Amino acid sequence: MKRRDLFLALLGITVAWQVLSTALNLPILPPPLLVLQAFFKGLGNGDLLRHAIASLWRVVAGTALSIALAVPAGLVLGQSQRLNRFFSPLIYLTYPIPKVVLVPIVLLFFGIGDFPKIILIFMILFFQILVLVRDQAASIRPELIQSVRSLGAGRRALFRFVYLPASLPAILTALRQSVGTAVAVLYVAELFATQRGLGYYIYYSGSTLFDYPAMYAGILALSLMGVSLYFGVDWLERRWCPWLNVS
C-alpha cells in the first residue's frame, strides 16, 4: 500500500471526525485538535505515557512468551504425526473459544498485577501461532528435508536451516491475525483489578473524571499501539521474509 493513500485515509477520518464533532457539538465528542492536545499533554506530563507503557509491556511480554512456547511446540507437533494426533482434538476444541470470556477466570486465579493480563494475551497468541507453525512445519516437503540431510545436517542443523526459517512467515502471519485481538482483550482485562494500563486510563478518564478529551487521547494511544504493532509485523516480514514479496 502506498504511504500517500494511507495518509489520505487518515486525513479523511480526521475531517469526518471534525465535521461530526462540530455538527453535534457535544462534550462526549470533542474535536480532533482538542484530543491531540490532551494526547500530547498526557505524554508530556507522563500521565498517559505511564499507562501506555504498562499496556505495551503486557502486550510485548505476552507476545514474547507465546512465541517462545508456541514455536517449539508447533515445530514438534508438525514433525510428529503421533503427537499431533494426540493433541489435535484438544487444540481443535480450545482454539475457537473466544479467550475474552476467560478474563474473569484468569483474574480470579491470578489476581491483580501484570501477570493475568500477560497470560490472557499469551492464551490468544499461543494457539494461533501453534496452529500455523504446526501446519507450516508439516507442509515442508520430505524431499527438502532429505536434501538438506544429505548435506550433513542432523536434527539441530535442520532446525536452524530449515524448520526455523520455514516457520517465520507462519509466526508473522499469526501475529498479524491476532495482535489486534490481543490488544482488544487487553483493554477489557485492564478495566478490572488494575490502576495501570490504557484500558484503565480510558475508563477512568471517561466515567469518573468526565475528562472526555483525555478519554479520547487514551483511545488514540491504544489505537496507535494496535496499528504500530500491525505495521511492525509488516516491517519484520519485509525484512526477514523478502522471498515472499518476489514473484
Next chain:
Amino acid sequence: MIHLEALTYAYPNHVPIFEAFDWQAQRGEAWVVLGPSGCGKTTLLYLLAGLRQPTAGRVTIDGQPLIRPRPHTGLILQDYGLLPWATVRQNVELGLRVRLFYGPDGKHAPEDFRPDVDILPWITRLGLAAVQNQYPGQISGGQRQRTAIARTLALQPDLLLMDEPFSSLDAPTRESLQNLTLELWSEKKLTLVVVTHAIEEAAILGQKILLLSLPPNRQATVIENPGSAQVGFRDTAEYLALCRELRGRMESSA
C-alpha cells in the same frame, strides 16, 4: 567403491523391493539406474545416500558400512531440494554453512574440512552469477538444478547421486545439463549414480546401466555402454541401438 551385499529392503506390508540383492560399482564409474515407476530406483538411491537403512544385508562404501549420510556423498533430487527462502547464492552456501555449524566432526562434516572453501567459482562455473541474488521461485528449472549441482559439488564429493535430476526440464536444457554432468564427472573424477526412467538419458549418461524391474529385484541386470560420454554419442547408430535394446528389455520385464 559401492558394494551392496545381500541387500534386502522392504516397506512394511509390501513385497520387498530388493531381496538378497548384490551389486558393485567401482570408483570413477558412471552408472545409471533405469526402470519403471515403482521399481525401487529412488529407494536404492536413498539407501546409497545413507538416508534409509536396509532391512537385511548391508551397503558399504570404500569398505565402510553406511549407517548415516556420508560427508563425501552428494545427493541431488529432481525438485524441491532448494530452500525457497534463500537466494541462489545462499543455497549454494548451505552445505558449507551446515559444515561450519558442526565443525569438522567427521560425522556431519569430514575431519579434514577447511572452512575457507570459496563457492564463487562454482557459481561462475554453473552460469549462476547473474541470478545469484534471486530466489528459487524466480529462476528457471534449469537454473534451479544448476544451483543444486553447485551446492553439492562445492562440498567436493567423490560420489554423486542424482534422482531424476532433469526430468522436469525442457529438452534443450536437459541435454545441456546432461553434457555438463558428464563434463563435471570426468573433470572431478566422480563416481556417478543417476536414477532415471528415461531410456535416452540412461543411454547418454550411463557407462553402465543397472536395469531394475518390478519388485522383488533379486539379481542385478547390468548393461555395458562404453560409448557414452563421447562427444556426439547422441548421433551414433550405437546410441539408437542401445535405446532400442533398453526399450525392449523394459517392456519385457513389465
